[in-house]
Amino acid sequence: MGDAEPLVRWDWIGRNWPDIQGLLVDHVIMAILPVLLGLLVALPLGLASARWRVLYQPTVSLMNVVYSLPSLAVFIVLIPLTGLANRATVIIPLTFYSLAVLIPAVVDGLGSVPAHVSQSAVAMGFGPMRRLIQVDLPIAVPVVLAGLRVATVSSISLVSVGALIGRGGLGYLFIDGWQRQFSTPILVGIVLVVVLAVLADGLLVLAQRLLTPWARARRTA
Amino acid sequence: MNWLFDFFGDAANWSGSGGIPVRVLEHVEFSVIALLFAMLIAIPLGLLIGHTGRGAVVVVVAANAARALPTLGLVVLIVLLVGVGTTWPVLVPLVALAVPPILVNTYEGIRGVDDDLRDAAYGMGLRGRQVLLRVLVPVALPLILLGLRIAAIQVVATATVAAYVGLGGLGRFIIDGLATKDFPSTIGGAVLVAALALVVQLGFALLQRLVVSPGVSGRAQAR
């Protein structure tokens, strides 16, 4: 980092702001959609694994395997199916990563419902569906949300790897900066990714406060 | 399948400085060194804040924010600033990746130990450090190992991006293959990384069985 070339050239940011905005939107879509899809799939799968315990171990093992696949490798395997530089190529693997985090979270969350609570709900005449929605799920919220936070932050960070196959949202800035040996876009990319993640995390913490007014956020993780 | 035969069946891929054995070793080297550094930072810190309860909120929030750091961005930035030549440009992002899960799990593990157990340990006359090392750590070990396992797998999977800036490791098969449209190489590299990650999974499962007291894991099963 010589004197000739400053670490950040602020004028570059100003000139390219419209492009950066576009990448930001693309990034958000590719990061959030997998988490939402993951949650949508993880809830029924998690409920099923919590009800029929035999399903739990195979599901978790499978998710562990999914989790150990390198994201880049999965992107590449999908290219022949979904095409290079396609959003789906990034969204599909990230959905599976979200699942890997969220399914155990849903199962653990339902497991955190004390037996005496769900039993007294049954004793008071709650049907299975009503009990699930009014009793079990609300109590499971903190654990599920903890999983959702990890999934969201990881997803936001991982999207950038998609840049290597031509579709990585803010990750494009890393490739661009590397190819032009120019640090400003790289720094802008890193900062925006982190800010985005922290913002999303903060929103989820807020959601947890609103959803579980009875439990002051005691645990920090 | 044909691609895999093309890649693994080619004798040229098994020898020389760019051969599979060398790339695997490079990959393992990055991963192990990064993991060791991360452990050196995260475990003592996690034990400290878990045991004393001081500074926990700040550290855990910082660790969660660090999860957001994009590895690819950090790698290219560091290489751009300091140049290639050593492996440490790739180590810094990998350590940053590995610290949060180890730190948070160690902290939660120690923090989550039953208060009665802590009380009994002090009441027996154990000193602070004895309570930590002889009681809290053995009881928290499953969670600490889980953190290490998650970190190890993320490191192994993510170390592939080092290849983008010209460093070695299994990422080379993937990135180079991508650049030259050599699909067998790309798929082969991906399979190798996945296999390595699975070996790590199995290794940790074995380690867990060896070092966690049956009295602790037995209870985990009973729950």
Add this chain to the structure above:
Amino acid sequence: MITFEGVTKRFGDGTVAVDNLNLQVPTGAVTVFVGPSGCGKTTSLRMINRMIDPTEGRILLDGEDIRKIDPPALRRGIGYVIQAAGLFPHRKIVDNVATVPYLLGWDKKKARARAMELMERVGLDTKLAERYPFQLSGGQQQRVGVARALAADPPVLLMDEPFSAVDPVVRTSLQDELLRLQAELQKTIVFVTHDIDEAIKLGDTVAVMRVGGRLAQIDDPPTLLAEPADDFVEGFLGKDRGIRRLSFVPAGGLAVRSEQGIPGWSVVLDDDRRPLGWRAEGGRPSEGNGYDSPAKEGDPLEGPVLNGTRPERPPAGEARTRAAAAGLQPFGTVDLNKDSLRAALDAALLAPSGCAIAVDGEGRFTGIVTREALDAALARATGPADG
């Protein structure tokens, strides 16, 4: 001897847990701190091994201010048993018991041998030694907790509601076990409970504490039952104080009639002279074992045949059935050498004849305690001379 001198504990939030506590815990006896939750009994106990330090005042252990002793060293010389047992889940039972000996640097073999000895002592099968805590029942875990506290043979034992998490049957057996152990070991025991019956059963001295951490009364159980210091203590002691106090009056002073019956009733014995029941007859003592006489039709047998407070000599199931078939009436026995006046009264109330059957240590008939004899003893027990 443990001495509390003007001990006060104020917590950071301003709550006063213990307020100017002055008391002495005598050596070799059981002192129970009892009171409702929030009375500071546990805090008082935990100040003895410096798990908590007092805000004001001092605590002396055999004359030495405990603040001058390094807490871990102090604690290694004081056994500590808590409600949840607090066993180390990652260690086998034998190693749990040997915790303090290991800390004191005992040779591993010696520490383990000591642990095995203690397991037997507290009534645990030594086969459990190689198990882990989660494989034991709550009652067994509590026994391990007691064994662990005794491992280094500390002169002082602190027990914080040790038996309150187990079911009543197990609790009773643990209490009996503790009394048996204490008769052997004569430790200085401080025992915390919220259960006044447990306090009265176990304590040589009972300190009743009230909310706000003040000592309401400290006395031996009979005095406490007879003369509660104020309304709070009286209310805390609960109902039936008079009857419960009779537990502390020995039955030895009762007059015994050696005949085998009273007018209208006779005691039927087996070949071994153990009582089988009362028979309502023309006042004629029965000959032999009485089993040859046929049961009268419609002869009532009210309630089960019990023998009062002596569970070690119940009539065998078969004998009981035969006694019932023979038309015998329920009875209760009392051993004048061991039992209390309360047990004698209870034995009398169990029988339609209104009399208790006196037996020896083997459960053999020695005589009959009549209503008149009980009346006389009760009059003596409640008389003004008592105290």
